[in-house]
């Protein structure tokens with residue numbers, strides 16, 4: 229491990245803004261500290277576990293019980309869900325939300341950008357282990373830019389001979405002062421699948437307040453959130469977190485509430501009060517079909 233960290237720093241460290249170190253449970257992680265913000269990314273899963281603009285509180289929620297076990301999902305931050313969202317369509321024994329979030333990514337490049345932000349580029353390709361789960365050739369590139377905003381771009385490339393179908397999500401956990409003192413704008417008038425009510429299709433008639441378990445997939449949101457603001461208004465922390473998205477026409481809103489929170493070993497019983505997931509997704513009918521050589525980019529910009 230120390231050798232890996234040493235080699236990564238020799239090749240990719242950026243003086244006074246990006247370096248590699250041994251993280252929780254010995255997993256390698258990237259620390260970014262620049263004039264504008266700080267962030268932390270684990271190579272396992274290309275998983276952003278912290279983002280904090282200078283002078284602000286953390287924007288992402290991390291579970292204090294997150295396990296950081298090799299090849300296990302990390303609870304909180306921004307899990308990279310790919311190449312399917314939710315349970316595998318046919319084989320329920322395959323990992324929920326795909327395998328990108330439990331695989332170690334490779335470092336491609338690091339850049340100090342002129343606007344004082346810092347960029348980390350990670351890459352993942354098919355391996356015998358991924359082929360066993362999903363028999364396709366692919367190249368996945370993840371670009372993470374840390375500045376006053378956090379920009380995440382996930383680009384899928386079909387490097388095989390057949391058309392592939394990909395789903396996924398940037399499954400962001402946002403930190404809130406108290407779930408009872410927030411509302412979410414930007415999804416007004418959109419239909420959604422209520423995953424807690426037999427997947428019934430419903431319509432959002434007002435701003436979203438969360439007073440119980442919520443697990444909804446909203447559709448046709450690409451324009452709204454690129455043009456307008458899809459945002460969390462937090463009356464306790466007196467801040468607004470905005471999320472702009474491209475390459476996505478499906479947005480997932482999730483809060484496990486009390487019962488589900490208690491049922492998850494890596495989630496504190498009352499953790500649901502301090503978080504909400506707003507996920508930039510390609511889910512259900514919003515999956516994308518890539519012909520050989522084609523690419524698709526799913527991206528989100530998070531800011532205050």
Ligand code: TA6
Nearest residue numbers: 301314324325443480481482505
């Ligand atoms: O956020 C939507 C969702 O699919 C929920 O149904 C819930 O399962 C959540 O993801 C977390 O999934 P995970 O596999 O990370 O426990």
